[in-house]
Amino acid sequence: MPKLLSRLQRFKSGSPLSFRLLAYILLFSSAFTLVSSAIQIYSDFRKDVSQIDRRMQVVETGYASSLARSLWALDQKLLQTQLEGILSLPDIVHLRLKIEPDSELVLGSIPTNTTTNSHSFDLVHQGDDMFTLGHLTVTADLQRVYADLEEKVLVILATQFLKTFFISILIVWIFQYFVARHLTAMADYARGFSLNSLREPLKLDRPDTPLNNSDELAQVTDAINHMRERLSEDLERQKRDAQEIRKFSKAIEQSPSSVLICDRKWQIEYANQKFTQLTGYDLDAIAGKHPGTLSEDINAHRESRQLWQSIRLQVQRVGVWQGEVNSARKNGERFWEQLIVTPIKASDGEVTGYLILGEDISIRKRYEQQLLRQANYDILTGLPNRMLALDRLKLALAQARRENTLVGVMFLDLDNFKHINDTLGHDAGDNLLIEAARRISSCLRGTSTVARLGGDEFLVVLPGLSDPQATTQVAQRILTTFEPPYILNGQEVFVTTSIGISIFPHDSDNSGMLLQHADAAMYQAKNKGKSAFAVFAPEMTEVSHERLQMESLMRRALEQQEFELYFQPIVRTETGQMAFAEALLRWNNPSLGMVMPDRFIPLAEETGLIMPIGEWVLKESCKAAMRWRTETGHRIGISVNVSPRQFRDPDFVQTVMQALEQSGLEPDQLELEITERLILDNTIETADILRELDQSGIRLSVDDFGTGYSALSYLKSYPFDTLKIDKSFVQDVMTEHDDASLVRAIINMAHSLGLRVIAEGVEEEAQTHFLKTEGCDYSQGYFYSRPLPAADFDTWLSSNHRV
Numbered sequence: 001m002p003k004l005l006s007r008l009q010r011f012k013s014g015s016p017l018s019f020r021l022l023a024y025i026l027l028f029s030s031a032f033t034l035v036s037s038a039i040q041i042y043s044d045f046r047k048d049v050s051q052i053d054r055r056m057q058v059v060e061t062g063y064a065s066s067l068a069r070s071l072w073a074l075d076q077k078l079l080q081t082q083l084e085g086i087l088s089l090p091d092i093v094h095l096r097l098k099i100e101p102d103s104e105l106v107l108g109s110i111p112t113n114t115t116t117n118s119h120s121f122d123l124v125h126q127g128d129d130m131f132t133l134g135h136l137t138v139t140a141d142l143q144r145v146y147a148d149l150e151e152k153v154l155v156i157l158a159t160q161f162l163k164t165f166f167i168s169i170l171i172v173w174i175f176q177y178f179v180a181r182h183l184t185a186m187a188d189y190a191r192g193f194s195l196n197s198l199r200e201p202l203k204l205d206r207p208d209t210p211l212n213n214s215d216e217l218a219q220v221t222d223a224i225n226h227m228r229e230r231l232s233e234d235l236e237r238q239k240r241d242a243q244e245i246r247k248f249s250k251a252i253e254q255s256p257s258s259v260l261i262c263d264r265k266w267q268i269e270y271a272n273q274k275f276t277q278l279t280g281y282d283l284d285a286i287a288g289k290h291p292g293t294l295s296e297d298i299n300a301h302r303e304s305r306q307l308w309q310s311i312r313l314q315v316q317r318v319g320v321w322q323g324e325v326n327s328a329r330k331n332g333e334r335f336w337e338q339l340i341v342t343p344i345k346a347s348d349g350e351v352t353g354y355l356i357l358g359e360d361i362s363i364r365k366r367y368e369q370q371l372l373r374q375a376n377y378d379i380l381t382g383l384p385n386r387m388l389a390l391d392r393l394k395l396a397l398a399q400a401r402r403e404n405t406l407v408g409v410m411f412l413d414l415d416n417f418k419h420i421n422d423t424l425g426h427d428a429g430d431n432l433l434i435e436a437a438r439r440i441s442s443c444l445r446g447t448s449t450v451a452r453l454g455g456d457e458f459l460v461v462l463p464g465l466s467d468p469q470a471t472t473q474v475a476q477r478i479l480t481t482f483e484p485p486y487i488l489n490g491q492e493v494f495v496t497t498s499i500g501i502s503i504f505p506h507d508s509d510n511s512g513m514l515l516q517h518a519d520a521a522m523y524q525a526k527n528k529g530k531s532a533f534a535v536f537a538p539e540m541t542e543v544s545h546e547r548l549q550m551e552s553l554m555r556r557a558l559e560q561q562e563f564e565l566y567f568q569p570i571v572r573t574e575t576g577q578m579a580f581a582e583a584l585l586r587w588n589n590p591s592l593g594m595v596m597p598d599r600f601i602p603l604a605e606e607t608g609l610i611m612p613i614g615e616w617v618l619k620e621s622c623k624a625a626m627r628w629r630t631e632t633g634h635r636i637g638i639s640v641n642v643s644p645r646q647f648r649d650p651d652f653v654q655t656v657m658q659a660l661e662q663s664g665l666e667p668d669q670l671e672l673e674i675t676e677r678l679i680l681d682n683t684i685e686t687a688d689i690l691r692e693l694d695q696s697g698i699r700l701s702v703d704d705f706g707t708g709y710s711a712l713s714y715l716k717s718y719p720f721d722t723l724k725i726d727k728s729f730v731q732d733v734m735t736e737h738d739d740a741s742l743v744r745a746i747i748n749m750a751h752s753l754g755l756r757v758i759a760e761g762v763e764e765e766a767q768t769h770f771l772k773t774e775g776c777d778y779s780q781g782y783f784y785s786r787p788l789p790a791a792d793f794d795t796w797l798s799s800n801h802r803v
C-alpha cells in the first residue's frame, strides 16, 4: 500500500507528463467516444423512428383496403376488430377514423408530454367508381424510442468511459513504465549533473536488449552520455589549457627576459616583473603607451621613435626584428638590451599584437668592449697592441702609397729589462714599462702610433714622412728621453733602449717584412752596445736568421747529444785544495761550432727549452760527481746552475730528486746555484721550493751576488748555504779600492749570516792572497783551472794533488 501511495504521489508530482497524458487521453477519448456514441445513438434513434414510420406505412398498405371494404360493407364489428388490430401494433397508441361524411371513430389516446408521430391515409372503395369512404390517422408514441435512446446513451457512455479510462490508465502505465520514468531518470541525472559526476554515465533502468539499445530513449541516453564525454573531454582540455596558460603566464611573469606585450596598435598591454626590474616602469604606469615613448627625455624619445618606426616596418615586412638597443631606464640611466620583436598572430594569421622580448646585455656589452679593448690595446700601458699596431701600419702604408710618402717603422727593446724585472720584481718591471711607454709617446706627433708588442718590445709607426732622416731624429729623441733615471722601488735605475728602424718603401713595401727588418736592425743596435739605434741594412737579416736557425737547431740538440758539460773546480781559498766543481754547459753544434751558454741560455729560457736542457744538466752533473768518487775515492760535490725559468716548473723539485736517486749522489753533495733575480721574483713560490730543497739536504748558493738591485735581507729569509761573489768585483780587487772594500764587506756580512763565500773569476795569484786575508772560503777561476771537458777534468783531478 505505501508503495502504491508513493507511486501515486510520484505519478502526481513527479510525473506531470503522465498525468497530463492521462488527462488528455481521457479528454480526447471521451470526446471521441461521446461523438461516436452520439452518432451511433442518433443512428439507432433514426432507425427506431423510421421503423415506426414504416410500421405506419405497413398499416396503410396492409389495412387500407380491408378497412375500406369493412366501411363499404358497413361491417362495424369487423371495422372495430381491424382498428383494434392496428392499435395493438407496437408504439401505435391512437387511431382516428373519419367516416364520410361526418362520423368519426377514435381508438386509443394520445399521451401527453411525449413526442408522437402521426400518419394519415384515405380509405377508398375500389369498384367501378372510386369513393373515398373515410380518412384514418394513425398516431405512434415515440416514448419507447426515447426511453431506448436514453438507456442506450447511458450504457454507451458508461461503458465507453470505463473502457477509455482503463485503456488510458494502461497507456499511461505503459508510458510511465517505458518512457516517463526514464525521462524522469534523465531529468534527475541532468539535475544532479556536476563536474564531480562527470565520470558517471547515464544508465536507464531497463533490460539491455537490442530493441532497448536502439530506441529513441537509448539514442537520447547515448546523446547525453556523448555530450557528457565531450563535456568531460572539453573540461579536461580546458583544465590542461588553463594549466598550460597558468604555466606559461608564470613562465612569462618570472622569465629572466623582460617581456612586453602590445596590442595591434602597439599599445602596451602587459609587462612582466623582469621588465619592471630592468627599466623601473611598472605596468600601471605604462599600460596603453607605445614602447618607444616611455622615456621622458625628449632626445631619447626622438631616437626611440625613429628606432621603433624601423622596428615596426621590419616586423611588418620580415616578421621579426632583433637587435641591440641602448635603452633608458625610468631614472634616465642607459643600458644595453637585446630586443626581439615578433607579431602575435591568431590562428587565422591575423596580427593581434606584438611580443617584445628583452635581455639586459649591459655586462656582455661591457665585456665585449673590454674584449675589444683587450684585443686592440695593451692593458698595462694603454697603448695599442700588436694587432692594432699592424692595422695602423697597414693603413699608414696604404696612405703612403696614395700620397707617395714614406713610413718609418721603429722596433724598440728595453735594454736589460729582463734583468731589472727579475731583480726588482714584476711590479717594478710593470712601472718601468708604463713609464717607458709614456716617454716614447712624448717624442711623437699625433699621427704617429706607438704600440707595445709584448714584453719590453715597442713599435713606433711614423706615417707620412718625406725624409728618412725624420726617423733617426725621432730615434735620437727617444734615446734622449730615456736618459733620466727611472725611480723603481725607491731606487734610481738607468734604463736604455735599443731601436731598429726600417723605412717604407725603401726596405720593403710589406708590413710584415718592415717589422722583421726593424727587428733585425734593433738586434744590430743592441750589438752596438745598447742605448743605440740602427737603420736597417739588408745584411742585418742574417743576424735574425741566425736566431731563428739557432732556435731550430737547439730544439734538436738534446736528441743529437750536442750538449756537453764542462767542469770547473772550486777550491778552498786557504789551502788551494779541490773542494767541489761547477758544471758549465756547452753546446757543440756541427754548424754553429762551440756555442757558449751566454749565447744560447737566454734563447733556451725564452723558448722554454731550458726545462729539458736543465734536467739533462742536473742528471749528468750528479752522474759525473758519482763517477769522480769512484775514480778518486773522494766525495767531490757538484754545483749546478739553475735558471729562474726552471723554478716555474711545478715538477722541478721532483726532477732534482730523480737526478739524485738515479745517480745515487747524496743531496748534500749537490749545490744549486740560484741568481738573485729568482729570489726577488714574488710570483714564484720560491721560498717554498727553496725550503723543500733545503729540507732534502741539498745545498743552495746565491750566484752573481752583488749584480742585483735587491736588499740583502732575503739572505736571512732563505736557507742559503753559500754566497758567490760575482767575478766583476773579484777581478778588480787589486786595482779598485771600492771593489776590494765591497768584497771584504760581502765576505764579512755573509759570515755573520752563517754563509760560506765563493769568489769567482780568480785569475791572479794576488787575488788569492787578498781573498785568503779576507777569509774567503772558496775560490774559482782560471787561476786554478778553466772549465774543462769531462775527460780533461778527470785528468786534472788525477794529476792535481790538491784534492
Ligand SMILES: Nc1nc2c(ncn2[C@@H]2O[C@H](COP(=O)(O)O[C@H]3[C@@H](O)[C@H](n4cnc5c(=O)[nH]c(N)nc54)O[C@@H]3COP(=O)(O)O)[C@@H](O)[C@H]2O)c(=O)[nH]1
Binding pocket: 568, 582, 583, 584, 585, 586, 596, 597, 598, 601, 617, 641, 642, 643, 673, 703, 704, 727, 760, 761, 762, 763, 780, 781, 782, 783, 787
Ligand atoms: N742555467 C744555466 N746556466 C748556465 C749553465 N752553464 C752555464 N751557465 C751560465 O752561463 C753563464 C756563462 O757561463 P760560462 O760561459 O760557462 O762562464 C762561466 C765560467 O767559464 C766563467 N769563469 C770562471 N772563472 C773565470 C775567470 O777566472 N775569468 C772569467 N773571465 N770567467 C770565468 O764564469 C762563468 C761561471 O758563471 P757562474 O755560473 O756565475 O759561476 C754563467 O752565468 C752561467 O751561470 C747551465 O747549465 N745552466
